[in-house]
Amino acid sequence: MDYNLLTGNKVRLTALTEDDLEKIATWYEDIEFAHLFDALPAAPRTKSQLTKWYEDFTDSNTQYLFSIKTATTNEFVGYIEISDILWNHQVGWLSIAIGEKQQRGNGFGYESMKLAIDFAFSELNLRRLQLTVFSYNESAISLYNKLGFQNEGAYREFIKRNEKAYDMLLFGLLKREWESRTKNSEK
Numbered sequence: 617m618d619y620n621l622l623t624g625n626k627v628r629l630t631a632l633t634e635d636d637l638e639k640i641a642t643w644y645e646d647i648e649f650a651h652l653f654d655a656l657p658a659a660p661r662t663k664s665q666l667t668k669w670y671e672d673f674t675d676s677n678t679q680y681l682f683s684i685k686t687a688t689t690n691e692f693v694g695y696i697e698i699s700d701i702l703w704n705h706q707v708g709w710l711s712i713a714i715g716e717k718q719q720r721g722n723g724f725g726y727e728s729m730k731l732a733i734d735f736a737f738s739e740l741n742l743r744r745l746q747l748t749v750f751s752y753n754e755s756a757i758s759l760y761n762k763l764g765f766q767n768e769g770a771y772r773e774f775i776k777r778n779e780k781a782y783d784m785l786l787f788g789l790l791k792r793e794w795e796s797r798t799k800n801s802e803k
């Protein structure tokens with residue numbers, strides 16, 4: 617494994633705290649962000665809505681929530697979730713947001729995903745991770761392909777935005793696929 621658990625060259629994954637919620641609220645004020653990240657109506661989130669969301673994570677033993685901090689300046693740029701873990705099947709869902717628009721395209725999303733995947737497979741002992749992405753989110757689809765996720769199908773016309781219906785794609789990654797990629801990249 618190239619990475620220390622939760623610490624990379626560009627980012628660190630740390631516990632998300634209530635202090636981070638104010639910044640997350642500003643990200644949800646951006647309709648483009650909301651349409652890329654969430655199937656819910658694009659609307660600003662109140663502090664109490666976000667606090668409830670945050671408390672649901674901290675009270676749960678099936679979810680992990682990390683804040684993404686830049687390694688050099690410790691700036692809070694996004695967050696990553698491992699959620700809805702089914703411990704009996706060793707399966708979990710992954711979700712990522714680099715909320716700070718000007719910080720996208722710097723390699724933070726890619727490294728954060730690698731750290732979270734390593735954590736999920738080696739620390740939580742999960743054997744499968746999955747996620748969904750809207751068909752118009754080309755950046756995220758390209759990221760998941762680059763990480764080795766496989767497109768496993770589509771929820772056809774799941775999302776309706778601006779009078780048009782879009783598919784929601786399902787992507788999955790198995791632990792053995794990740795390990796063989798990691799081994800090959802170490803050669």
Ligand SMILES: CC(C)(COP(=O)(O)OP(=O)(O)OC[C@H]1O[C@@H](n2cnc3c(N)ncnc32)[C@H](O)[C@@H]1OP(=O)(O)O)[C@@H](O)C(=O)NCCC(=O)NCCS
Nearest residue numbers: 652712713714720721722723724725726749755756758759
């Ligand atoms: C999708 C997202 C997580 C990518 O994170 P990022 O830090 O911007 O991406 P990185 O700089 O780490 O790039 C990693 C890979 O992602 C893909 N990617 C990133 N930005 C891209 C863009 N503008 N166009 C196409 N592909 C892009 C590429 O495959 C890239 O690899 P490459 O640099 O070798 O081409 C980020 O753009 C984001 O949070 N967007 C808003 C919320 C969102 O869409 N979340 C995902 C919901 S499913």
